[in-house]
Amino acid sequence: MDDDFMLLENCRLCPRNCQVNRLEGELGYCRAGSGFDIASISVHLGEEPAISGKNGICNVFFAHCNLQCAYCQNHQISRRDCKLSGHKPALHEIVNTIKRILNGGVESLGFVSPTHMIPQMKAIIRALHKEDYFPYIVYNTSAYDSVEILKTLEEWVDIYLPDFKYTDPDLATRYSDAGNYPEMAGRAIKEMYRQKGSTLRLNENGVAEWGLIVRQLVLPGAVENSKKVLRYLAGEISERITVSLMSQYYPVPQVSKIQALNRKLTRDEYDEVVKEMDGLGFTKGWVQDHESADFYRPDFDSENPF
Secondary structure: OOHHHHHHHHOOOOOOOOOOOHHHOOOOOOOOOOOOOEEEEEEEOOOOHHHHOOOOEEEEEEOOOOOOOOOOOOHHHHOOOOOOOOOOOOHHHHHHHHHHHHOOOOOEEEEEOOHHHHHHHHHHHHHHHHOOOOOEEEEEEOOOOOHHHHHOOOOOOOEEEEEOOOOOHHHHHHHHOOOOHHHHHHHHHHHHHHHHOOOOEEOOOOOEEEEEEEEEEOOOOOHHHHHHHHHHHHHHHOOOOEEEEEOOOOOOHHHOOOOOOOOOOOHHHHHHHHHHHHHHOOOOEEEOOHHHHHOOOOOOOOOOOO
């Protein structure tokens, strides 16, 4: 067993700080064990242009999540009580699947919701390196991360791709069961910025090979929250960072009883946040078409969710 897996003996990988022994079958908040718990390995063409490139990114989707967002589009696999069906692949099978995708011209390997699975992520990367595969590594996270753990990833991760969901603790509690999210995510993204700076470096194919992209999903009825997130990024980090402002929110079945979330984002709501972003001086990144909500709907019961 890699030494990294010893982190699971007293798990403090994320700000939940559960301190359970996952190696002995104890379950913390996320209810993830010590195995790989991978829900899907697939090509994704729908990420930001610099992440997907023309051939897509190979995304490894870990099951469970340390942040339980009521509106999560990946709810089939992110819930604490989700059940993985079918064969659970061993490390060599996981690596072989990734290699087949990389051999098809894909340049990047993304780990989605990796915060609670750092030892497993490192094991996969290490195994690929032993076979002379060196894709760009994308750390696709909710930003509910431990700064101490992020410091250990500086030589492992090429591109950080965090969400920054809230600056409002009440909203974070109500929608994601994490009242300290604003503080923890702010610290985490500052550490990512320390490591990567504000320059997103692209290769000759226009694919990101180094840097930081911060995502912000605008939620219905929460325009002020999104504007405050952007103000925080501009004031506390830098208006020169790359920002992906997303309009793709759609109401999943789990929000049917949450009135504020049980509708789509309006065009006026999104345009108001775009105006704020422009006014703050952000010039690098992406906005989405308002109709994006009709296209970003993964189905993890399918072999290819996207």
